[in-house]
Amino acid sequence: MAITVRIPTPLQRLTNGQAEVQCEGKTVTELLADLERRHPGVKERLCDESGKLRRFVNVFVNEEDIRFLQGDQTAVKEGDDVSIIPAIAGG
Amino acid sequence: MSYMIGLKCRECGRLYPKEVINVCEYCFGSIEVDYDYDAIRRALTRQAIAARPPSLWRYRELLPIDGEPTVGHASGFTPFFRAQRLAEALGVEELYLKDDSVSHPTLSFKDRVVSVALTRAKELGFDTVACASTGNLANAVSAHAAKAGFHCFVFIPADLETGKVIASQVYRPTVVAIEGTYDDVNRLCAELSAKYPWAFVNVNIRPYYAEGSKTYGFEVAEQLGWRAPAHIVIPAASGSLITKIAKAFKEFQLLGLIPQAHTKLYAAQAEGCSPIATAIQARSDIVKPVKPKTIAKSLAIGNPADGYYSTKAVLESGGWAEAVTDEEIVQGIQLLGETEGVFTETAGGVTLAVAKKLIGQGVIPRDESLVLCITGNGLKTLEPLVGRLEAPMRIKPTLASFEANCADAVRSATKR
Numbered sequence: 001m002a003i004t005v006r007i008p009t010p011l012q013r014l015t016n017g018q019a020e021v022q023c024e025g026k027t028v029t030e031l032l033a034d035l036e037r038r039h040p041g042v043k044e045r046l047c048d049e050s051g052k053l054r055r056f057v058n059v060f061v062n063e064e065d066i067r068f069l070q071g072d073q074t075a076v077k078e079g080d081d082v083s084i085i086p087a088i089a090g091g
Numbered sequence: 092m093s094y095m096i097g098l099k100c101r102e103c104g105r106l107y108p109k110e111v112i113n114v115c116e117y118c119f120g121s122i123e124v125d126y127d128y129d130a131i132r133r134a135l136t137r138q139a140i141a142a143r144p145p146s147l148w149r150y151r152e153l154l155p156i157d158g159e160p161t162v163g164h165a166s167g168f169t170p171f172f173r174a175q176r177l178a179e180a181l182g183v184e185e186l187y188l189k190d191d192s193v194s195h196p197t198l199s200f201k202d203r204v205v206s207v208a209l210t211r212a213k214e215l216g217f218d219t220v221a222c223a224s225t226g227n228l229a230n231a232v233s234a235h236a237a238k239a240g241f242h243c244f245v246f247i248p249a250d251l252e253t254g255k256v257i258a259s260q261v262y263r264p265t266v267v268a269i270e271g272t273y274d275d276v277n278r279l280c281a282e283l284s285a286k287y288p289w290a291f292v293n294v295n296i297r298p299y300y301a302e303g304s305k306t307y308g309f310e311v312a313e314q315l316g317w318r319a320p321a322h323i324v325i326p327a328a329s330g331s332l333i334t335k336i337a338k339a340f341k342e343f344q345l346l347g348l349i350p351q352a353h354t355k356l357y358a359a360q361a362e363g364c365s366p367i368a369t370a371i372q373a374r375s376d377i378v379k380p381v382k383p384k385t386i387a388k389s390l391a392i393g394n395p396a397d398g399y400y401s402t403k404a405v406l407e408s409g410g411w412a413e414a415v416t417d418e419e420i421v422q423g424i425q426l427l428g429e430t431e432g433v434f435t436e437t438a439g440g441v442t443l444a445v446a447k448k449l450i451g452q453g454v455i456p457r458d459e460s461l462v463l464c465i466t467g468n469g470l471k472t473l474e475p476l477v478g479r480l481e482a483p484m485r486i487k488p489t490l491a492s493f494e495a496n497c498a499d500a501v502r503s504a505t506k507r
Contacts (some may be wrong), residue, residue: 090277091329
């Protein structure tokens, strides 16, 4: 089951320049683990030493911030769109 | 002559060239402009500043451009004055207003950030500028882009006040109204900025843009007689203005332009959108995003970019925060109008109402210098006031009709 993950510009070097990649998983955490398997190095950029998403990284599932859903345990399914977006923008 | 050395990640300290970059490529931390303060110290004195034209560019050495300013020559250096009648109403001794409601040309403090951003955008070779906005920024980007000859796209939530939409349209940008909140607009712009070769002022050139807000703080210090106030109440949307006013006072101290100051910063938000005030009151550095619901649409950012940094700045200063209801916001607008003759937008109503609340709680002392930040103009946000103010007395054009209908008002004016 393929889920589209949109990759922020700073990480596109790790995805061979691709702005979108396909990944699998049942939750955001599983999805990020799969992203790391396919594109090694991505996870340490997105997560701190304890494995939690960094303070300045926002993740959206179908345009909704996962902090309004179930955080990194938010369920994802085939056809979903996931965006990883730097938090420092706007205002 | 440039005093800008480069860019630096505020979190991990990585250095970057002064190009188009808005977050650290490694840790996604905030990017700050790094200046050569030794060179600035030699160039910038009180006398040098005071001799320059009254615009935000009088602090040019402390702004992130390489060449000469090309945008916003008439922006900034807005009125700053003692507010005696408001001080009496609030029961404080030394109160001042910094009034950006009359900023040239678009009547909000956003003329500052946009003057800097568009000057820098030109230096970086952009021909198209854009922004994610709750209204005031869209007005400023549209106006300055028109004068400077940029193509312009502004992205706003679809439910903005009519005045704020028209005050962009008149400059003929492409206005894109998005069915969603400001936070949706912001997310979309972050994605668009990766795809289109445009300068999104508050996304991909945000490090330069945000520095423009320092000029608000520089002016407060200069106009107060080269000193920082003891207390300052600042409206918070993204929280950026708070961090930049704090930085402005710190830079002036570092350069010896003002004496050591310990200004306490206070964040003002609306109850319907108070992620920053909530974090401050919890003394926490975790800013939980919210879904905004308030008449103060210019402050309706549920997921504030500088939430973390502004919370830190306020707590480190020994300041505090409050949130106020829509009703209190309207009362704040009216109080400022009837005591000081200044018509501010909803954000100014928030600042007023929060100041009143904090003074009432004894958090802000009554005998120390206090500045209130008025950042926008009331003519842009008329909707919340419709039907809320004293209605005009409608009469026939005769003396008899006046005396029959307005007797009470005449009596109370005579008594005064």
